[in-house]
Amino acid sequence: MNDYSYEHINYLKKIKWNNFFVLITRLFIIILFLSLWELFARTGFINTFLYSSPSIIIKTLYRLSITGELLKHLNITLFELTISFFLSTILGITIATIFWSCNFIHKVFDPYITVLNSLPKVALGPLIIIWFGASTNSIIFMSLLISVFITIINVYHGFNSTNENYITMIKSFGATKWQVFRYVVFPSNINNIISTLKINISMNLIGIIMGELLVSKKGIGYLIMYGSQVFNIDLVITCIFILGIISYIMYYLINKISR
Amino acid sequence: MKKILDVSKLKKIYHTNKEEIFALKDINFDVFQGEFISIVGPSGCGKSTILSILCNLIDKSSGNISLYNGNKIAYMLQNDSLLPFMNVLDNCLIGLKIKGPIKNSDKEYVINLLKKYGLADFIYKYPDSLSGGMRQRCALIRTLAIKPDILLLDEAMSALDYQSRLKIGEDIYKIIKNEKKTAIMVTHDIGEAISMSDRVIVLSKRPAIVKNIYDIKFENLSTPINNRKDICFSKYFDTIWRDLNE
Ligand SMILES: Nc1ncnc2c1ncn2[C@@H]1O[C@H](COP(=O)(O)OP(=O)(O)OP(=O)(O)O)[C@@H](O)[C@H]1O
Numbered sequence: 001m002n003d004y005s006y007e008h009i010n011y012l013k014k015i016k017w018n019n020f021f022v023l024i025t026r027l028f029i030i031i032l033f034l035s036l037w038e039l040f041a042r043t044g045f046i047n048t049f050l051y052s053s054p055s056i057i058i059k060t061l062y063r064l065s066i067t068g069e070l071l072k073h074l075n076i077t078l079f080e081l082t083i084s085f086f087l088s089t090i091l092g093i094t095i096a097t098i099f100w101s102c103n104f105i106h107k108v109f110d111p112y113i114t115v116l117n118s119l120p121k122v123a124l125g126p127l128i129i130i131w132f133g134a135s136t137n138s139i140i141f142m143s144l145l146i147s148v149f150i151t152i153i154n155v156y157h158g159f160n161s162t163n164e165n166y167i168t169m170i171k172s173f174g175a176t177k178w179q180v181f182r183y184v185v186f187p188s189n190i191n192n193i194i195s196t197l198k199i200n201i202s203m204n205l206i207g208i209i210m211g212e213l214l215v216s217k218k219g220i221g222y223l224i225m226y227g228s229q230v231f232n233i234d235l236v237i238t239c240i241f242i243l244g245i246i247s248y249i250m251y252y253l254i255n256k257i258s259r
Numbered sequence: 260m261k262k263i264l265d266v267s268k269l270k271k272i273y274h275t276n277k278e279e280i281f282a283l284k285d286i287n288f289d290v291f292q293g294e295f296i297s298i299v300g301p302s303g304c305g306k307s308t309i310l311s312i313l314c315n316l317i318d319k320s321s322g323n324i325s326l327y328n329g330n331k332i333a334y335m336l337q338n339d340s341l342l343p344f345m346n347v348l349d350n351c352l353i354g355l356k357i358k359g360p361i362k363n364s365d366k367e368y369v370i371n372l373l374k375k376y377g378l379a380d381f382i383y384k385y386p387d388s389l390s391g392g393m394r395q396r397c398a399l400i401r402t403l404a405i406k407p408d409i410l411l412l413d414e415a416m417s418a419l420d421y422q423s424r425l426k427i428g429e430d431i432y433k434i435i436k437n438e439k440k441t442a443i444m445v446t447h448d449i450g451e452a453i454s455m456s457d458r459v460i461v462l463s464k465r466p467a468i469v470k471n472i473y474d475i476k477f478e479n480l481s482t483p484i485n486n487r488k489d490i491c492f493s494k495y496f497d498t499i500w501r502d503l504n505e
């Protein structure tokens with residue numbers, strides 16, 4: 001490592017400093033935001049009954065965790081999120097693959113997928129509850145509906161725009177359709193698939209929370225609903241805060257796995 | 260010399276939504292073992308089409324292609340098409356992988372080719388670390404890996420600048436002669452065709468027929484770059500040039 005030139009070492013140093021500065025500024029913004037919020041709350045500038053405050057949120061978090069409530073609801077939400085994420089990923093990629101391999105099927109179903117994708121799924125909420133009952137199934141189904149069509153569309157589009165030259169090359173060796181897919185199309189699309197999964201996880205979270213708001217007796221979405229009904233704004237904001245953390249961790253995990 | 264390929268009355272019409280494109284009208288030629296054949300012709304006359312038909316990428320409309328006693332054909336495309344997500348070795352093995360599990364002897368054969376032709380340090384590197392010329396050699400080794408008898412080269416060097424073209428032309432020529440392969444090369448560069456080939460096939464403009472086939476004989480047969488200095492070179496050049504432009 002020490003055979004880098006002086007200029008290169010300087011360059012690396014500069015990059016390091018840059019990253020450090022970005023981090024510091026980020027932290028500064030969040031700390032500023034939280035301190036101002038806390039300050040305004042303490043001085044009575046804002047009404048904590050309506051707007052809560054960071055210290056109250058921490059207290060609420062603490063209370064929820066020692067009663068075990070937090071874990072219970074968090075578990076449910078994470079469970080539903082995981083299931084719907086895997087289901088929509090597998091389903092989406094499988095259907096995209098079928099579309100890629102059979103143009104006829106793709107042509108037939110393309111308009112249906114487009115319509116289903118742009119349909120606002122919340123509108124289906126009441127129907128889903130009637131058909132599947134006010135249960136976990138409904139919530140997972142809701143989440144699946146939100147993410148699966150966009151997965152199909154994105155992944156198929158990626159498959160379909162694979163570099164033609166690569167395909168001609170491998171076909172010239174006599175590759176079958178399946179071999180073209182396995183050795184060229186799928187590996188060419190790994191990055192595209194990963195970025196689709198990143199979008200997916202947030203889509204799924206939206207679906208789950210929406211579902212929980214509508215039907216459930218458990219989960220973070222339910223806590224938010226409950227909090228707003230009894231006018232416990234502290235609880236509502238605490239839950240939103242937890243959702244923020246979940247999103248960040250999910251995003252971080254997918255980034256880690258994709259490396 | 261043994262005849263290994265015979266193309267007769269080859270005809271190709273492309274059908275698209277908008278129109279019919281009459282690409283090849285009547286193509287006839289034969290190929291003998293160990294020959295280096297070049298095909299030249301105006302742009303868009305159907306040169307690539309001939310190669311695509313020969314290696315079964317597309318169907319012919321009519322005509323006859325006889326490949327004698329189980330000779331194998333491999334196609335080297337215009338662009339190198341090295342897969343960016345595989346290392347050099349895996350790229351070179353892809354044609355074999357298509358045929359089934361890779362035998363150790365095949366793998367060794369490919370590694371030896373890579374070593375022999377200046378890619379020893381890059382066997383486990385990814386294609387983006389190769390220079391233009393190295394990529395071209397790698398693509399050639401990928402086609403050699405399946406041990407074909409006939410190599411089809413489509414403008415194999417057209418992506419490179421003039422200097423590198425001469426150099427790679429030299430390399431590819433030597434590799435093909437070394438490995439005792441038969442080659443059919445498509446090019447729009449008359450000089451390249453003459454300096455490398457035993458015979459040059461001149462096509463008419465679309466729909467293509469074979470206008471002329473020239474036997475190339477040099478006073479002192481050498482490598483492509485030296486052949487360009489041969490006294491016969493400019494004679495062939497002028498004739499083919501006139502042939503193409505009339
Ligand atoms: N898949 C296809 N569908 C329809 N037309 C095609 C197709 N491939 C080639 N053609 C047409 O057939 C003719 C011959 O094409 P080809 O690529 O064989 O020419 P070429 O001699 O290799 O040209 P170039 O010198 O530009 O490489 C061209 O007019 C081209 O537009």
Ligand SMILES: [Mg+2]
Pocket residue numbers: 306307308413
């Ligand atoms: Mg061409």
